[in-house]
Amino acid sequence: MTVDTWREPKPTIDQVRRLVQRIQSYVRTSRVMGIVSSILLLALMIQMGILIYMNFLPLFLGGIPFPLPEWFYYVLMLTFLFAMVVYAITGTVNARLNRYMLEYKKIGVVVQLRCEACDRTSERIWEKEDYIFKKEGTCACGGTQFISQMYIMPLPIKKKD
Ligand SMILES: [Zn+2]
Numbered sequence: 327m328t329v330d331t332w333r334e335p336k337p338t339i340d341q342v343r344r345l346v347q348r349i350q351s352y353v354r355t356s357r358v359m360g361i362v363s364s365i366l367l368l369a370l371m372i373q374m375g376i377l378i379y380m381n382f383l384p385l386f387l388g389g390i391p392f393p394l395p396e397w398f399y400y401v402l403m404l405t406f407l408f409a410m411v412v413y414a415i416t417g418t419v420n421a422r423l424n425r426y427m428l429e430y431k432k433i434g435v436v437v438q439l440r441c442e443a444c445d446r447t448s449e450r451i452w453e454k455e456d457y458i459f460k461k462e463g464t465c466a467c468g469g470t471q472f473i474s475q476m477y478i479m480p481l482p483i484k485k486k487d
Contacts, residue, residue, distance in 0.1 A: 337433045339449050342479055345430055352423040353483050359416040366409040373402045434479045443469025452476060 380392040435452035444467045460473045 337451055349426045356419050369405050436479045437473050438475035439471045440474035441465035441469040441471050
C-alpha cells in the first residue's frame, strides 16, 4: 500500500474538527433535501397520474377527456420547477458532502500523545511513520510524550435505524 504524500501545509487538528462539523451539517441538510425531493416526486407523480387519467387515457380508450382546470397546469408547472431547483441543490449538497468525506478519509486520522509522567493527552493529525509508543516531544511538565492511540476522528452522526 502506498501512502499519498501530504498536501502542504499539513492540516491541523482544528481544521479536521471544522471538517467534521461541516460534514455533520451537510449530512443533516442532505437528509432534509432527500425528504423534500421524495415529497416533490410523489406530488409530481400524483399530478401526472391525474393528467394521464383525465386527459390522455380517454383519448386512447375512447370517451370524452375531462377538462382539467387551468390552475391544475400552473400547479403542475410550479411543482416541476420547484422539483428541478430542489434536485439541483440536493445534487450540489451531495457532491460537496462526497468531497468532504474523501477529505475526511484522507486526513481524519488522529494521533493521541500521552505524557509518561502526568498522563496529560493532546491530539494531532496522523503523519507518515507514526506508530504506537513512538516517543515524541516533551510535555509542559517536562515528561516525555509518546503516541498512545491512533483513531479516526469520530463523525458524531446518528446512524439510520
Ligand atoms: Zn506531563
